[in-house]
Amino acid sequence: MYRHTKFRRRRCSSSGSPGARAGRRSSLALTPEDEPLVDVTNRSPPPANIPTALIYSPPEPLELLCVFPERTSRVCAAACSAVERAGGEARSLRCARETLDALRRDNDTRVPHVIVVDARQPQQLDALLLARAIRGTKNTQHVYLIAIVKKSAYLKDEFGVLAYLEAGFNRVMVETVNTTAWCAEVLQARSSAACSRAQIAATAALAAAADRCRDLVAITDDQQRILLTNKSWCRMLGWRLEEGPRPIHEAAGGEALRLATTGARDWEAPVTLRRRAAPDPIMLPCRGATIGLTKTTSHIVFVCEPSAGEGDRGRGSLHSIRRGSLDVRSVASDGLRRTSLAKLQGLPLEAPITKVISLLSAATEGAPPSTVACIERAVDMLRTSELYSPQMRDETKLRVEDPIATDLIGALLSREQVNQNLVYMQGNANVLSSRRSSNDSTVVRSQTNRTNIKHKTTGQLRELLDTALSWDFEIFRLEDLTRGRPLAHLGLALMGGRFDVCAALECDERTLLHWLTVIETNYHAVNTYHNSTHAADVLQAVAYFLEKDRLKNLLEPVEAAAALISAAAHDIDHPGTSSAFLCNARHPLAILYNDVSVLESHHAALTFKLTLNDDRVNIFKNLDRDTYKTVRHHVIDMILATEMTKHFEHLAKFVNVFYAKSSGSKEDGMHTDEPLSLDTTALSQPENVLLVKRMMIKCADVSNASRPQKFAMEWARRIAEEYFLQTDEEKAKDLPVVMPMFDRATCSIPRSQIGFIDYIIIDMMEAWAAFIDMPELVNHARSNNQHWRELDEAGVTTLADVKRVQRQNAIQAPPTTTAEPTTEE
Numbered sequence: 001m002y003r004h005t006k007f008r009r010r011r012c013s014s015s016g017s018p019g020a021r022a023g024r025r026s027s028l029a030l031t032p033e034d035e036p037l038v039d040v041t042n043r044s045p046p047p048a049n050i051p052t053a054l055i056y057s058p059p060e061p062l063e064l065l066c067v068f069p070e071r072t073s074r075v076c077a078a079a080c081s082a083v084e085r086a087g088g089e090a091r092s093l094r095c096a097r098e099t100l101d102a103l104r105r106d107n108d109t110r111v112p113h114v115i116v117v118d119a120r121q122p123q124q125l126d127a128l129l130l131a132r133a134i135r136g137t138k139n140t141q142h143v144y145l146i147a148i149v150k151k152s153a154y155l156k157d158e159f160g161v162l163a164y165l166e167a168g169f170n171r172v173m174v175e176t177v178n179t180t181a182w183c184a185e186v187l188q189a190r191s192s193a194a195c196s197r198a199q200i201a202a203t204a205a206l207a208a209a210a211d212r213c214r215d216l217v218a219i220t221d222d223q224q225r226i227l228l229t230n231k232s233w234c235r236m237l238g239w240r241l242e243e244g245p246r247p248i249h250e251a252a253g254g255e256a257l258r259l260a261t262t263g264a265r266d267w268e269a270p271v272t273l274r275r276r277a278a279p280d281p282i283m284l285p286c287r288g289a290t291i292g293l294t295k296t297t298s299h300i301v302f303v304c305e306p307s308a309g310e311g312d313r314g315r316g317s318l319h320s321i322r323r324g325s326l327d328v329r330s331v332a333s334d335g336l337r338r339t340s341l342a343k344l345q346g347l348p349l350e351a352p353i354t355k356v357i358s359l360l361s362a363a364t365e366g367a368p369p370s371t372v373a374c375i376e377r378a379v380d381m382l383r384t385s386e387l388y389s390p391q392m393r394d395e396t397k398l399r400v401e402d403p404i405a406t407d408l409i410g411a412l413l414s415r416e417q418v419n420q421n422l423v424y425m426q427g428n429a430n431v432l433s434s435r436r437s438s439n440d441s442t443v444v445r446s447q448t449n450r451t452n453i454k455h456k457t458t459g460q461l462r463e464l465l466d467t468a469l470s471w472d473f474e475i476f477r478l479e480d481l482t483r484g485r486p487l488a489h490l491g492l493a494l495m496g497g498r499f500d501v502c503a504a505l506e507c508d509e510r511t512l513l514h515w516l517t518v519i520e521t522n523y524h525a526v527n528t529y530h531n532s533t534h535a536a537d538v539l540q541a542v543a544y545f546l547e548k549d550r551l552k553n554l555l556e557p558v559e560a561a562a563a564l565i566s567a568a569a570h571d572i573d574h575p576g577t578s579s580a581f582l583c584n585a586r587h588p589l590a591i592l593y594n595d596v597s598v599l600e601s602h603h604a605a606l607t608f609k610l611t612l613n614d615d616r617v618n619i620f621k622n623l624d625r626d627t628y629k630t631v632r633h634h635v636i637d638m639i640l641a642t643e644m645t646k647h648f649e650h651l652a653k654f655v656n657v658f659y660a661k662s663s664g665s666k667e668d669g670m671h672t673d674e675p676l677s678l679d680t681t682a683l684s685q686p687e688n689v690l691l692v693k694r695m696m697i698k699c700a701d702v703s704n705a706s707r708p709q710k711f712a713m714e715w716a717r718r719i720a721e722e723y724f725l726q727t728d729e730e731k732a733k734d735l736p737v738v739m740p741m742f743d744r745a746t747c748s749i750p751r752s753q754i755g756f757i758d759y760i761i762i763d764m765m766e767a768w769a770a771f772i773d774m775p776e777l778v779n780h781a782r783s784n785n786q787h788w789r790e791l792d793e794a795g796v797t798t799l800a801d802v803k804r805v806q807r808q809n810a811i812q813a814p815p816t817t818t819a820e821p822t823t824e825e
């Protein structure tokens, strides 16, 4: 966010706004703070803002130097006499050498305002050569140079003056011996010379100020050639101070340059600067302005803030900090901003995204325009804070053709859903039905006294649990056999058995059993979907994934344990309604978590609350502090990763890290006709392993759509029922309806599934399936999709329709007997 603000672009800003003014101010102040900015041109600052006092020239005695080869020249005499009349002083010399000697000698003391050169006799005095030599002499830029020519020569060639002007003359004048004419001429010349002397002096003062800035300053002409750089610039980039004009592109690139050269008036954007002594360019925040006295640009100013450790060695020293904190300017808002930024710059912070932008910007150097355009677009995207926020592909088509899918995907992915639909309820705190009432203070209804589970897994249950690591595990049969307590049984079989979580956590099996029991008890059996069968299903999927070679070789036992714990607890105390519903209803959980990740925060928090609440349940009690912290971190991270509003964020990160982009791939790197090429080298970094774990639990959480058809269908029926119940409740309580299309009377379940698989499942499962080498994930998803399409065409719509199809399928399938429960309490 900080970077975003810092690099915020203010293209063609309204120059009169206080913000615009504050932003334009810099340590090199070009305009006085109290001077109003006038928005009269499209350049900044407009000429009216150059303070008159800065270029004011007090009247001073006129000094004239005449260079006439002929000692008795009447023209020269008239000029000298006019100067004396005007109260000034005149000297005359006869040749170029004398003139240049005098100028060099008197350089600091008696530089004349006006030099008149006799150009009538080129064979005696080469006026053009002399003019060039004078201009090449130090401190003569302001001197007003007049060439005297014969009238015949003057009138002969209408462009004849050009040669004189190019040589450095300011004016070409026809010879005259009229003293009055001379008087007028020299007075005008003095004024002009004095004026340019004052302007040059003012420029020198500003250049001196720039030299004393910590910021790197460069000023270019309208051709983007650098005309002036300050000492910081030279020091940091390894330039010499006296370096002549050179194209800014040789030194700088990036967004700042793009804005500068595309007509932006003032801007804040990153600039990449090439250092002569170092191979890598640096990227700095840059403020810039386009200057021009008329509508055309004359100069472009770049002011780049060096980051900590770069540039001024004094920065960050006690001395400089103290100086900064006592600075009166720091009480002004702009001063405050700069002071706090300076402090931030002192911190050892650098986001990887900064480096990425810097590298990309550097890559534009010398690249063809089409490449530059692509890179700049990419940099623009990278700079937004909404880097991974979902952007639906083909959104219009989806909206037009399938409002149900739009409704579902929108509700799952959109963070704005709540606010958009928010309708104020007056004094209606208890808007949740008793069916789902929950909050942090009421749900701690630990079942730890019920420790007498005799986990006799005999007969059918044992047989079933023996298949717990197959992808077509009969989860609903487990639900039946355990009378709605599948989690404890499956958890014990997988966590206690196959994965030996007890060894990893150094706890006994009894504690694990108590923990599973407490966790399962805190799922709402009344929910059709978000109940402990769903938790068991997700646990089973995670266990299945953990068995894959890629993960087996990757995760430590304690990490695998954390993954299984997360899966088992990831939806604990789910009320059967979405976070959006809770926010709209002003539920205590929404208040507690500020409408942000409400359910997931609650699931994670409650998991730890219940676990730590009772020693008999506390599977973490024997862990040392560091291991506990690590496990806690992993569990929280994985549970929070199940939040669907961050779906694309997690998916995009995973794909970006583990898949090399193939040449034909589209911008997001996911939707490409060419096969993605898996690259697992990034697994050596722990932060990337975190991405794997997030992806694992995410895929497990929605794996129902990638299960064999009969399971997928039952899960679809269950989630649809839960959605319908939410809509019923929203309508009954006059709450905003989060998914209006999910009305039991009208909603097409097949179409909701087609949308879900198309927009959520396929991309994600493709990425995950290739990573863990499990093609059946994608195969099942595709075949389920096809099946839903066929049902849709066959007119299957409602829950009743789906149930009818399920019954028909069951009759066709070989019968399965529902076993008597064998678990005793």
Ligand SMILES: Nc1ncnc2c1ncn2[C@@H]1O[C@@H]2COP(=O)(O)O[C@H]2[C@H]1O
Pocket: 408, 412, 571, 642, 644, 701, 702, 704, 705, 715, 716, 719, 752, 753, 756
């Ligand atoms: N088969 C499905 N059809 C539609 N939505 C689903 C399906 N499976 C999971 N979901 C949604 O995906 C969400 C994943 O996170 P939750 O478990 O919180 O809630 C889940 C449901 O809202």
